[in-house]
Amino acid sequence: MRYIEPHAHMVSRVTDDYERMVLAGCEAVCEPAFWAGFDRSSAAGFYDYFCQLTEHEPRRAAKYGVKHFTWLGLNSKEAEDVKLAEEVIGLIPQFLDRPNVLGIGEIGLNKNSRNELRVLEMQVDLAARHAQLILVHTPHLEDKLKGTRLILEVLKNDRRIQPERVIIDHVEEHTVGMVLEAGLWAGMTLYPETKCTPARAVDILETYGHERLWLNSACDWGRSDPLAVPKTAVEMKKRGHPGAVVDQVIYSNPARFLQQSPKFIL
Amino acid sequence: MTQQQVLDLYFLEARHQLVEIAAFLDRVERTGPAADFRARAFAEAVKILGGPGQGKAREVLLAFSDPTPEPIAAATTKAACGTWPGPAHA
Numbered sequence: 025m026r027y028i029e030p031h032a033h034m035v036s037r038v039t040d041d042y043e044r045m046v047l048a049g050c051e052a053v054c055e056p057a058f059w060a061g062f063d064r065s066s067a068a069g070f071y072d073y074f075c076q077l078t079e080h081e082p083r084r085a086a087k088y089g090v091k092h093f094t095w096l097g098l099n100s101k102e103a104e105d106v107k108l109a110e111e112v113i114g115l116i117p118q119f120l121d122r123p124n125v126l127g128i129g130e131i132g133l134n135k136n137s138r139n140e141l142r143v144l145e146m147q148v149d150l151a152a153r154h155a156q157l158i159l160v161h162t163p164h165l166e167d168k169l170k171g172t173r174l175i176l177e178v179l180k181n182d183r184r185i186q187p188e189r190v191i192i193d194h195v196e197e198h199t200v201g202m203v204l205e206a207g208l209w210a211g212m213t214l215y216p217e218t219k220c221t222p223a224r225a226v227d228i229l230e231t232y233g234h235e236r237l238w239l240n241s242a243c244d245w246g247r248s249d250p251l252a253v254p255k256t257a258v259e260m261k262k263r264g265h266p267g268a269v270v271d272q273v274i275y276s277n278p279a280r281f282l283q284q285s286p287k288f289i290l
Numbered sequence: 291m292t293q294q295q296v297l298d299l300y301f302l303e304a305r306h307q308l309v310e311i312a313a314f315l316d317r318v319e320r321t322g323p324a325a326d327f328r329a330r331a332f333a334e335a336v337k338i339l340g341g342p343g344q345g346k347a348r349e350v351l352l353a354f355s356d357p358t359p360e361p362i363a364a365a366t367t368k369a370a371c372g373t374w375p376g377p378a379h380a
Contacts, residue, residue, distance in 0.1 A: 134368060137362050138363060170359070
């Protein structure tokens with residue numbers, strides 16, 4: 025089995041996780057910028073983080089033969105402070121030419137506030153001006169439905185945005201349909217308690233097909249499983265899905281989306 | 291998969307999860323009548339399980355969701371609690 029982990033926060037994981045992922049067949053890891061679990065006190069903290077994502081983490085992954093790619097942006101959990109957001113967004117262009125940067129992400133909404141929405145629009149504009157792919161985080165739990173609708177509206181209103189170059193992550197049964205209908209890609213995140221379980225993710229694949237869907241663990245510093253993607257592949261096999269279909273979902277699909285960036289070379 | 295295969299694969303796990311939900315409801319009720327908005331939302335969502343047709347997971351998720359269309363004035367917390375508390379708390 026081979027797979028791509030298209031969304032993992034590896035700076036929060038121990039090095040043993042890289043080894044376990046490689047043993048399970050992981051060939052590439054893509055790491056969107058994320059909230060650290062606490063608010064950074066200044067834009068300088070983000071500068072250091074972006075250096076970590078583009079310099080240190082690829083070297084750590086390379087020790088296990090894994091390609092490491094990244095997405096840069098300001099997570100919506102830190103988007104309430106618009107002035108800080110403007111400073112952070114101003115830092116990003118100098119990193120966009122680095123060899124492992126695939127695009128802008130994960131951007132999106134968290135509590136669906138006006139400031140979060142404003143910062144989302146600013147980051148969508150940044151992506152459009154620099155012709156970058158976009159990875160969007162949708163809110164948690166009770167906020168997901170409303171947030172997904174607001175995000176789709178922002179993307180639809182910016183005519184420079186090509187839907188096939190945007191992935192909306194963390195979809196569940198009540199949001200996946202609207203994302204696919206809008207022509208965007210959809211990511212299913214596999215978490216032990218929130219978001220999708222492996223069984224539900226396979227239900228969604230069986231209901232909506234597997235053309236523009238990918239699976240990811242989004243493993244971070246919270247309860248999460250860096251092996252969630254291969255475990256879901258096992259779930260597919262238990263249900264009798266052919267190996268070629270499993271390979272499409274966990275390898276070819278993310279590769280097809282990510283190869284829209286010329287830097288995504290396996 | 292046939293229905294037999296689905297049940298062979300998932301019945302025991304689903305039975306376990308249903309007993310856990312029943313025990314959770316007992317635990318909440320031992321503390322008195324359901325006053326908290328989460329307990330009320332949970333009781334409403336459980337009703338969906340006994341209904342007919344496909345799409346129960348989607349319906350349960352919708353039952354817990356904020357149905358309003360407008361962004362909120364400001365985010366005063368980062369966390370989600372699992373169900374919309376209603377307009378009075380928005």
